[in-house]
Amino acid sequence: MEALNRNKTWIITDLPPDRKSIGSKWVYRIKYKSNSEIERYKARLVAKDDIVVTGNNLAEIEKFKTFLKTKFMIKDLGRLKYFLEFEILPNGSGVCMNQRKYCLELQNDYGMLRCKPIGTPIEPNMNVEFLSQYMHSPLQSHFNLAFRILRYLKRAPGKGINIVKSNNFSLCAYSDSDYAKCKLNRKFVTGYLVYFCDSLVSWKSKKQATVLRSSAEAEYRAMTSTASLQLVANPVFHERTKHFEVDVHYIREKVATGIIQTIKVGSAVQLAYILTKGLSVSQHEQLVKQLGLLDLFSSCCVAVDLKAVLVAVDLVLIKL
Structure with a gap:
């Protein structure tokens, strides 16, 4: 409330006779880490207020964040890890954006954590719009397709978009x-x-x-x-x-x-x-x-990372 008053989010005025006031509501939730451990408890108004600042000049980024702090009550959460249900993981070539946590939560909610994976989200020659156009009045066939998609996500829930560093403009x-x-x-x-x-x-x-x-x-x-x-x-x-x-x-x-x-x-x-x-x-x-x-969570990527760790350990032992 102090931040809202400081930013002059509203002004106090008389309520018109033909209008009704709307009360504010706080939303309380628990934010979890990727391993399901509790990271922190959060309380906020319904409005979403998170932003992402990115760029290739660290000095300008810090300058911009300093400017924001002079105008708003903001908190710097550090390196980007989660945003809009996306998990941001750095790798050697850039960053990987995945929704592994969200996929696992969906499978857990519908009791499909132990389901048998499948190779494709829909059957061959099937209309890709078949499911989305019946969201408001689904039939059993639509639920069956939705469960098929969950089985497909079970195969690689951690697979995500790899944003790479490149000079190919x-x-x-x-x-x-x-x-x-x-x-x-x-x-x-x-x-x-x-x-x-x-x-x-x-x-x-x-x-x-x-x-x-x-x-x-x-x-x-x-x-x-x-x-x-x-x-x-x-x-x-x-x-x-x-x-x-x-x-x-x-x-x-x-x-x-x-x-x-x-x-x-x-x-x-x-x-x-x-x-x-x-x-x-x-x-x-x-x-x-x-x-x-x-997919940074696949056995292939884990093996590569383990090999890199072993190489680093060998280098340290040689140095010692």
Whole structure:
């Protein structure tokens, strides 16, 4: 309350006669470490107030934090460890963002800590939007799919996004469309992944709001097939595509100016497939590996870390 008053969060005024006052509410919770030990007890208002400060200049970061302390009552929690259910783990190449603790909590809540792992989140050729579009009125089939996803997470709950240090200052995107995938209304599904400096920074899978009349139109929107690449590169074909929405041709202008370069991607390396369609176990594992995901809790990574520790011990013994 002292911090709220100091920051002039509100002003005291008379309540209008046709309005009712809203009381404040404190939320009490326990914050746990990754090994389930209690880290500290927390009490706060409902509003979320955590922020992350990052950069490549430590002096400027300290300067910015000092400035924030002059304006707000803040507490420096040190190196980032948890944020929005993500665990941030440093490694030799950068940091790994994972949700291992959240996955284990879900499996514990539904009694699936000892369930049998499975290789893919959904069955091959299944609609990736099948589960999310029935969240408000799920049937038994949707619950079965949700439990299948928990079985998939059981296989590697600690696998996360590896943000690497890189001098490759470039932007690369993969996109794909699955024409008339939804069996209920034949709307198409699009998916894309964006890499910046060799790290995955953005991704999305979405069932579009309109029904398209051709696969070429759907693929043009997602910039995937050879036909769509020819449409973008050659204005002669545009007479056949007048029914496309005008905003789609924005891409054509960027290609013409050289800002965007379109490249045909083979099925074996089309990473966006993982966001638009159900895949076989082998193809799914291959694409997940190419995504650049990392599991610091796997036996492989533990063995590497143990080897590094043994090397360090040998060096200390030699030095002594």
